[in-house]
Amino acid sequence: MLGITDPPVATPTFIEWGWFSISIPNLIVIGVMVLLFALAFVLPFPGSHGKDSTGDES
Amino acid sequence: MSTEQSVEEFVPTTWTGKIRKSAQRALPYDKLMPETQPAYVASWIYVFGVLTIAALAMIIVSGTILSIEGPTWWHESSTGHFVNSLHFWSVQLFFLFMVIHLWGKFWMAAWRGNRARTWITGVIAFVISIAAGLSGYAVQTNFDSQWVAFEAKDGLNATGVGAYFSVTNLGQMLMVHIFLLPAVIAIIVVAHVLFVRLRGVVPPIDAALVEERNRVEEMQS
Numbered sequence: 153m154l155g156i157t158d159p160p161v162a163t164p165t166f167i168e169w170g171w172f173s174i175s176i177p178n179l180i181v182i183g184v185m186v187l188l189f190a191l192a193f194v195l196p197f198p199g200s201h202g203k204d205s206t207g208d209e210s
Numbered sequence: 211m212s213t214e215q216s217v218e219e220f221v222p223t224t225w226t227g228k229i230r231k232s233a234q235r236a237l238p239y240d241k242l243m244p245e246t247q248p249a250y251v252a253s254w255i256y257v258f259g260v261l262t263i264a265a266l267a268m269i270i271v272s273g274t275i276l277s278i279e280g281p282t283w284w285h286e287s288s289t290g291h292f293v294n295s296l297h298f299w300s301v302q303l304f305f306l307f308m309v310i311h312l313w314g315k316f317w318m319a320a321w322r323g324n325r326a327r328t329w330i331t332g333v334i335a336f337v338i339s340i341a342a343g344l345s346g347y348a349v350q351t352n353f354d355s356q357w358v359a360f361e362a363k364d365g366l367n368a369t370g371v372g373a374y375f376s377v378t379n380l381g382q383m384l385m386v387h388i389f390l391l392p393a394v395i396a397i398i399v400v401a402h403v404l405f406v407r408l409r410g411v412v413p414p415i416d417a418a419l420v421e422e423r424n425r426v427e428e429m430q431s
Contacts, residue, residue: 181306189310192254199252 242407250417258311259406265304266399270392272297277388281351301343308336320412328405328412335398338391345387348377359383 164175174182217235222228275293276284284290312332314320321329348359362377377383413420 181302185306185310188306189255189313192258192310192314195254197252197254 237404237408244407247411248413248417250414251411255314256411258307258314261307262304262311263399263403265300265307266395268300269297269304272300273388273392285352301346305339305343308339312336315412318412318414322412322415322418323409325405325409325412328402328409331398331402331405335395335402338394338398342387342391342395344377345383345391348383349380349387351380 164177166173166175167179217231217238220227220231222231272293276297279290279293284294315329315332344358344362348355348362359378363372366372366377375382375386
């Protein structure tokens, strides 16, 4: 059956730096997450003008 | 209790009434389902919690379809491949959003303002999700899952927890993956969201003074 008999996914390319090693896919994902995290602080949030600005909780 | 009677006037005589009064005092409807949020919530960093829940919903929907149709379907049919991929990528996005949510809350010190229970339930949800992810990799029923299960077995046995379960036991792992851990995650996530509603969304550190002022005013009124 397709999927069951297929060999496992090929080993990705790793970046080696002394004792530290990381696969390129993992590095890309972590990079994307850091980028999203940074953008979340700098990109303007739509529709945020004229809303409750009193700091009221509810 | 009539609709005109306030929560404070209601005198419960049974345990159900006591629970209801306690719940209504802690989480009145306007606090449980608020229509407005503080101004500081208008930031993308506050979106990643609900994105995590959206990804979780997709995981549950796609996982339910996979559980109904079974392994032959998800290995052999085009639709099965699609739903299988949908399940897998929803998990990737779930962890991606959850970790960014975690970073945001960690650097915001989101346990401030009596929010320890919110933080702790989030930590538990994160840890249980990792176990759910591992059990998912182990029940794909292909060579990947066989390899993952046997590697994980050695690691888990080294810690001693292998005395209680075996990741190479497909039947056990399937039950753990499609019932036990999803049930625990669902309960923890509901508790997490209720704690957010109970204590409110954590303010940025420089806005905490505003929150403290509001709390004092609330206590005085």
